[in-house]
Every structure is written in C-alpha cells, then in structure tokens.
Amino acid sequence: MSTQKCIIVGASHAAAQVAPTLRQQGWEGSITILGDEYFLPYHRPPLSKDFLSGAKSIDNLFIRQPAIYEKSRIRFALGVTVSAINRADKQVVLDDGEHLSYDKLVLTVGARVRKIDIPGCELPGVYYLRNINDVQQIKRYTGHDKKAVIIGGGYIGLETAASLRKLGMDVTVLEAMPRVLQRVTAPEISRFYTRVHSEEGVKIVTDTQVEAIQGDKNAEAVVCKNGDIYPADLIIVGVGVIPNTELAANAGLKVDNGIVVDEYARTSDPDILAAGDCTSHFNPIYGRQMRLESVQNALDQGIVAANTICGKEKPYSALPWFWSDQYDLKLQIAGLSQGYTDVVIRGDIETGRSFAAFYLKDSKILAVDAVNSPQEFMLSKKLITDKADIDPTRLGDSSIPLKNLIP
Amino acid sequence: MPTVTFISHDGNAQEVHIEPGTSVMQAAVDNMIDGILGDCGGSCSCATCHCYVDEAWIDKLNPPSDMEKDLLTCVQEPAENSRLSCQISVTDELDGLVIKLPESQF
Numbered sequence: 001m002s003t004q005k006c007i008i009v010g011a012s013h014a015a016a017q018v019a020p021t022l023r024q025q026g027w028e029g030s031i032t033i034l035g036d037e038y039f040l041p042y043h044r045p046p047l048s049k050d051f052l053s054g055a056k057s058i059d060n061l062f063i064r065q066p067a068i069y070e071k072s073r074i075r076f077a078l079g080v081t082v083s084a085i086n087r088a089d090k091q092v093v094l095d096d097g098e099h100l101s102y103d104k105l106v107l108t109v110g111a112r113v114r115k116i117d118i119p120g121c122e123l124p125g126v127y128y129l130r131n132i133n134d135v136q137q138i139k140r141y142t143g144h145d146k147k148a149v150i151i152g153g154g155y156i157g158l159e160t161a162a163s164l165r166k167l168g169m170d171v172t173v174l175e176a177m178p179r180v181l182q183r184v185t186a187p188e189i190s191r192f193y194t195r196v197h198s199e200e201g202v203k204i205v206t207d208t209q210v211e212a213i214q215g216d217k218n219a220e221a222v223v224c225k226n227g228d229i230y231p232a233d234l235i236i237v238g239v240g241v242i243p244n245t246e247l248a249a250n251a252g253l254k255v256d257n258g259i260v261v262d263e264y265a266r267t268s269d270p271d272i273l274a275a276g277d278c279t280s281h282f283n284p285i286y287g288r289q290m291r292l293e294s295v296q297n298a299l300d301q302g303i304v305a306a307n308t309i310c311g312k313e314k315p316y317s318a319l320p321w322f323w324s325d326q327y328d329l330k331l332q333i334a335g336l337s338q339g340y341t342d343v344v345i346r347g348d349i350e351t352g353r354s355f356a357a358f359y360l361k362d363s364k365i366l367a368v369d370a371v372n373s374p375q376e377f378m379l380s381k382k383l384i385t386d387k388a389d390i391d392p393t394r395l396g397d398s399s400i401p402l403k404n405l406i407p
Numbered sequence: 408m409p410t411v412t413f414i415s416h417d418g419n420a421q422e423v424h425i426e427p428g429t430s431v432m433q434a435a436v437d438n439m440i441d442g443i444l445g446d447c448g449g450s451c452s453c454a455t456c457h458c459y460v461d462e463a464w465i466d467k468l469n470p471p472s473d474m475e476k477d478l479l480t481c482v483q484e485p486a487e488n489s490r491l492s493c494q495i496s497v498t499d500e501l502d503g504l505v506i507k508l509p510e511s512q513f
Binding site: 020045072325 | 437447448450453478480
C-alpha cells in the first residue's frame with residue numbers, strides 16, 4: 001500500500017468525481033476529502049427544484065451512498081475549514097491550527113453566493129440558495145398563499161420561482177436588467193420564460209433594482225429604487241456566485257477569474273490541481289479561457305484531475321452543457337452562445353412550450369437552448385463540436401429532420 | 408431486498424442488492440458499476456445512463472416517457488430494449504432484473 005496522500009479540499013460534485021476516479025485509475029495512497037458542510041457530497045441542482053418543492057428529501061440528494069466511499073477507502077472530514085495552503089511544506093492548515101500533509105492536493109472549492117449589501121439584508125426571512133441549510137431555512141417560510149419575492153432573474157431565481165409557485169405561493173421576481181436570463185440567453189428566450197412564468201401566475205418585474213428590505217423582526221417587504229414596494233413573507237436572493245479563489249491566491253497560485261489550471265487541471269504548482277466552479281481553464285472547442293458554473297464541468301474536470309494524478313493524462317476538451325427544470329419545461333443547453341450573430345428558432349416559441357433556439361456565427365452553431373426538445377439538444381452536441389456548416393433556412397424548418405442537416 | 412445483475416459489455420456479471428425505490432442508475436453509481444454515469448443525477452437530462460434491459464424483463468417495466476424516448480434515439484447504439492436507467496425504479500417485483508451495459512455512453 002502506498003504512503004502517498006491525496007487531499008481534496010471541498011466536498012461537492014467535483015470532489016465526488018475526483019475521489020472514486022483516483023481509485024479506479026490506480027491511486028493506492030490515502031484519499032481524504034475536507035468539506036465545510038456537515039453533509040457527504042450531494043447533488044446541488046435539486047436544491048432549487050425538487051428539494052425546495054418537497055418532492056425529494058435529503059436522503060435522495062446524496063451523489064453516492066456511504067458504502068461506496070468505504071469500499072474505496074475514501075475518508076472525509078466534515079465541518080472543516082482550510083485556512084491556508086503551505087506549499088513549501090506541502091501541508092494544508094485548518095482553521096483550528098491543525099496541519100495535514102499532502103503529496104497531491106486537489107482544490108474543488110467551488111463558488112460562493114454573491115451577496116447584496118442593502119439595509120435589512122440580514123433580517124430573518126432573507127435567504128440565498130446554495131446549500132441544504134439554505135433550503136431548510138427557506139422551507140420554514142414557505143406556505144400556500146404566502147408571498148415570496150425573489151431578487152434575481154437568472155436560473156436560480158426562475159427555478160426557485162417555479163418551485164415556490166408549485167407550493168401555492170404568490171411569487172414575484174425582481175430583475176435589475178431589462179430582461180431575465182440576460183447574461184446567458186437571447187431576447188427570444190427571455191420573452192419565452194417571461195410568458196410561461198406569467199401563464200403559471202408568477203409576476204416578473206424587470207429593470208428594477210432593490211434598495212432596501214423593510215421589516216422589524218422579520219423581513220416584510222422589498223423596497224425598490226423606483227419607489228415600488230413588494231410585501232414579502234420570504235425573500236430569496238439569487239444574484240450570482242463568486243469563485244472561491246482566496247486559498248489559492250494567498251498561496252501564490254495563479255488566479256484570474258478563477259484558479260487558473262491547464263488542460264490537465266494543474267495549477268501553477270505541479271502538485272496542486274483544481275476542478276469545477278472554482279477554475280479558470282482553456283476550452284479548445286471555443287479557443288478561449290473560461291470559468292463555468294455547471295455540474296458537467298465539475299464532473300469532466302474532476303476526471304481530468306484524477307487521471308493526471310495517476311499519470312494517465314488526458315486533456316480536458318469537453319463541450320459545456322447545462323440543464324434547467326421549471327414547471328413542465330426541460331431546458332437543455334449545449335455549448336456557449338457568447339459572440340453569436342444570429343438566432344434560428346425551430347418550433348413554436350411564441351405560443352408553445354417546445355422549441356430549440358440555435359445560436360449561430362459564420363454559419364456554424366455555437367450553442368443551442370432546447371426546451372422540451374431533447375433530440376435537438378443531443379444532435380446539436382455533434383453539430384457544435386464538429387463545427388458543421390449549417391444552412392440556417394433548413395435549420396429553422398421543422399419539417400426537415402435535424403438528422404438530415406448533419407453533413 | 409431485490410437483486411439486479413449488471414452485465415458489462417465484455418460479459419462480466421455483477422449482482423447487487425438494491426433498496427426498493429432506488430433507480431437502476433443510482434444502484435450502478437452506488438456500486439461503482441463501470442459504464443453507467445448518470446451525470447444529471449437522474450433528471451432525464453443527459454442520457455449517460457443508457458442501458459439495455461434483458462428481453463425477459465423489458466415489458467415488466469413502466470413505459471418510457473416521451474422525453475426518455477427522444478433522448479434514447481440519440482444514445483450510442485440504441486436498440487429496442489434500450490432504456491435510461493435513471494427512469495427505472497427497482498421494486499420487489501423486479502427482483503432478478505438483468506441489465507446489460509453499453510460499450511460506451513459517448
């Protein structure tokens with residue numbers, strides 16, 4: 001048995017992928033995962049969906065059952081915060097002063113929620129949504145006909161709105177930008193989601209910035225800069241995340257909108273790797289450096305990190321993809337749309353609930369937003385990675401099977 | 408406790424005991440069965456949990472949803488007995504279920 005030690009900091013999706021893959025790929029030394037939450041790795045996507053709506057319980061959230069970790073000799077220390085990395089001595093320092101030695105270190109520290117700093121933001125009844133504890137607290141304030149105000153019209157905000165509406169709450173979403181999902185989708189998609197949420201009874205208010213939260217012992221209302229006041233029993237804030245780069249930066253590792261890693265998940269220190277939401281990495285399909293906030297990246301990059309540690313290097317070159325569930329809408333996104341010049345829609349986006357929106361540049365598909373259109377999603381992955389030349393007219397013609405457009 | 412047998416592409420069989428109500432995908436992930444991934448955690452979104460259900464059992468399962476059927480048309484080597492294993496919930500009635508694994512999910 002090897003005496004080598006691998007420590008993984010962070011215990012979420014990426015960690016749950018790195019650890020078993022290390023064993024599979026032949027790592028015989030110890031594997032220790034350090035997490036700051038008192039839970040074994042769990043799926044985060046259901047937090048704003050089935051876990052919030054009550055369809056799933058905590059037991060349904062775990063990525064793997066404990067027996068797997070036991071069989072693979074993967075150890076955990078939970079409720080632990082790493083305060084520093086001592087690279088010279090190859091040790092991590094915990095916030096209680098304890099030192100743990102490593103031969104290989106993997107940072108899967110993810111991202112934390114961006115917080116708003118306005119009067120009243122610390123009142124009970126105001127929550128972010130990132131972990132199990134958040135949702136457990138949120139659920140104390142849910143209830144039929146109670147009022148929920150959601151600050152932020154991104155995926156978290158909209159998924160949360162759908163889940164709370166399912167619970168019979170009166171829901172309002174306040175978005176600072178002119179449209180929801182502005183950062184990530186075309187105007188047609190923003191209009192679509194606004195329409196469906198409205199059909200389901202959720203009020204979406206855009207171009208609206210919040211100024212303060214009113215309340216005495218609990219949050220009671222959100223006050224906007226334009227003077228509008230929205231009464232609330234529950235306020236949820238979803239305004240983005242910030243990568244946790246401080247540990248790496250303080251240790252002198254290269255950091256730039258994330259912990260910088262190469263295509264083998266290595267940081268600027270050969271014995272320290274990183275994977276998941278916390279990294280900035282080069283994607284060869286798009287030819288640029290990026291930071292992704294997705295389960296797919298956590299898993300694929302986690303596999304790359306484990307392979308690298310075991311001397312079986314395979315470069316990272318996965319196509320980003322993402323999904324979001326709201327009401328009866330299953331959105332599957334393949335690729336990244338940044339830099340698109342045209343959008344081609346296939347299906348009825350104006351009145352229906354099933355369509356695919358293709359983002360094109362120079363007759364090639366950069367990305368697709370597919371709503372209840374799984375075949376378009378699956379086939380597009382190939383069209384995107386192959387950089388296939390596409391006839392936009394045929395693409396937009398639903399009578400021509402998408403398969404026929406594959407050269 | 409119902410048992411499910413996973414047969415890998417090269418013929419290796421592995422029998423596992425599964426808590427009723429668990430999906431075949433989760434059972435595979437929990438038992439480190441190589442060949443089933445389940446990247447989306449069972450939300451019928453990624454089609455990386457593709458499996459072939461043994462002919463003796465295929466009709467005993469709940470039929471696939473439209474979403475599952477559409478995703479299945481795009482997996483590697485789809486067949487008549489293809490299913491997404493995250494959509495198969497193991498019950499006592501499925502004790503003895505045999506699942507064959509594809510060569511690859513990609």
